Amino acid sequence: MTRPFFSKERISHFELFGRKADNAIGQPKARLREGYAVDIQDIASRYTLDSATEFLFGQNVNSLSAGLPYPYTVPEASSGSHPANEFARAFGKAQHEAAYRFRFGLEWPLLEPFRHRTQDSMDIVRAFLDPILTEALDKKREAANTGLPQDKELKDEDTLLDYLVRHTDDHTLLRDEILNIMIAGRDTTATTITFAVYMLAKHPKALAKLRAEILSKVGSSRSPTFEDLREMKYLRAVINGKLTAHTVLFDFDPCANRNAATLSCGTIQLPYHSQGGLASVKDWREPYYVPPNTMVQYSVWMMHRRTDLWGPDALEFDPDRFLDARLAKYLTPNPFIFLPFNAGPRICLGQQFAYHESSFFLVRLLQAFADIELAPDSQPPESRAPAEWAGAPGRKGREAIQPKAHLTLYAQDGIWIKMQEDASNSA
Numbered sequence: 001m002t003r004p005f006f007s008k009e010r011i012s013h014f015e016l017f018g019r020k021a022d023n024a025i026g027q028p029k030a031r032l033r034e035g036y037a038v039d040i041q042d043i044a045s046r047y048t049l050d051s052a053t054e055f056l057f058g059q060n061v062n063s064l065s066a067g068l069p070y071p072y073t074v075p076e077a078s079s080g081s082h083p084a085n086e087f088a089r090a091f092g093k094a095q096h097e098a099a100y101r102f103r104f105g106l107e108w109p110l111l112e113p114f115r116h117r118t119q120d121s122m123d124i125v126r127a128f129l130d131p132i133l134t135e136a137l138d139k140k141r142e143a144a145n146t147g148l149p150q151d152k153e154l155k156d157e158d159t160l161l162d163y164l165v166r167h168t169d170d171h172t173l174l175r176d177e178i179l180n181i182m183i184a185g186r187d188t189t190a191t192t193i194t195f196a197v198y199m200l201a202k203h204p205k206a207l208a209k210l211r212a213e214i215l216s217k218v219g220s221s222r223s224p225t226f227e228d229l230r231e232m233k234y235l236r237a238v239i240n241g242k243l244t245a246h247t248v249l250f251d252f253d254p255c256a257n258r259n260a261a262t263l264s265c266g267t268i269q270l271p272y273h274s275q276g277g278l279a280s281v282k283d284w285r286e287p288y289y290v291p292p293n294t295m296v297q298y299s300v301w302m303m304h305r306r307t308d309l310w311g312p313d314a315l316e317f318d319p320d321r322f323l324d325a326r327l328a329k330y331l332t333p334n335p336f337i338f339l340p341f342n343a344g345p346r347i348c349l350g351q352q353f354a355y356h357e358s359s360f361f362l363v364r365l366l367q368a369f370a371d372i373e374l375a376p377d378s379q380p381p382e383s384r385a386p387a388e389w390a391g392a393p394g395r396k397g398r399e400a401i402q403p404k405a406h407l408t409l410y411a412q413d414g415i416w417i418k419m420q421e422d423a424s425n426s427a
Contacts, residue, residue: 001167002177005160006349017360018223020051023064024361025368032419037071037375039414044193045186047361049088052186056178057132057161063088071378071416083128090124092406095183097121099406126175133174136165185350187408188248192358195246196239197365198401198415199317201372206319210238211366220424224363226356235359237319243340244304245317245395248409300339305394309337315395369419374400376416383413 024047028038046063054060063084097117101108200207213234307314341348385399402412
């Protein structure tokens, strides 16, 4: 039901992105002029939440209207009771609770015999969503009572909810589908923006190169178009570099079933390397039998760090790996090593929407700001990288913050930064 909604015209919803991005970038300008750092994770989360709610069902949560938080060192008038903050907080907490269940597999209900851990949070989320869903279903019934034929085709002015209610009256199904797309469309893109800015702050040469591309293609004030983003190769490389350095989703869990296209009914035979581990096609040895209804988990987080797949510099944030000879050496012959959106027939429906939304925000951000640096003094002490991490192998020894995860990656207590405004674009 959902796939037709993600057409090229809809995933290029730049007018919506523009309104939200201008608001999201205007607020840190004011805060930075006060002399305070800002939390890019908070800004990105508000931008994507407002964009997602308006895109999906035409009603904006307006989380940007709640204002940005101050650093932990600054006493502030609390905006925690703002309805948008309550919704966002409940939305995030519910994901934490759902992720907690993964540790216990099918036995998780035994730990919640009397009340679901997600109940309180979901009550707040449903209090926002249910009236919207009810209104949409009521409109459908009113239209049906007119006796006129009802067209199920997707119209230009439709939101996703408008489209879905033409296909089902199931309130629970509608709510679950909308929430599923909200998580996929809001959290993943917010994480992409957050950690892209984090990487650019840690790699000033990449920041300078990206900003030079933006200014040469779009200038210092014009909003980017679909054609602009398509031509900005380094921008896409920066986002891809972030998606390998900090994968948004950690793993996927496909399951062998009786409907799978398999070598024998209900089974899958995976290529297995003679020295252990799954192999590429050219290294097939004896197949490895997977019985029907078996969950097979693979870690995207680990795959993006394998030196045998990406080369000896696999742990480096290096956008140029998607542009230079390494592209033809590693990724082109084996595209399934890059799986931030999964792949094949089950690839993420919102892949291009996510690229466009995050690209648009980064362009507008770097048009407004000439430099970005981390603000460790504003980062809460408990969310800074512990001293014992220094020199640790892998990316752990290079982090300035503490990456965490529920259903998606995030930074504990955000990522606090300071930015220098472009003198020619400081209005």
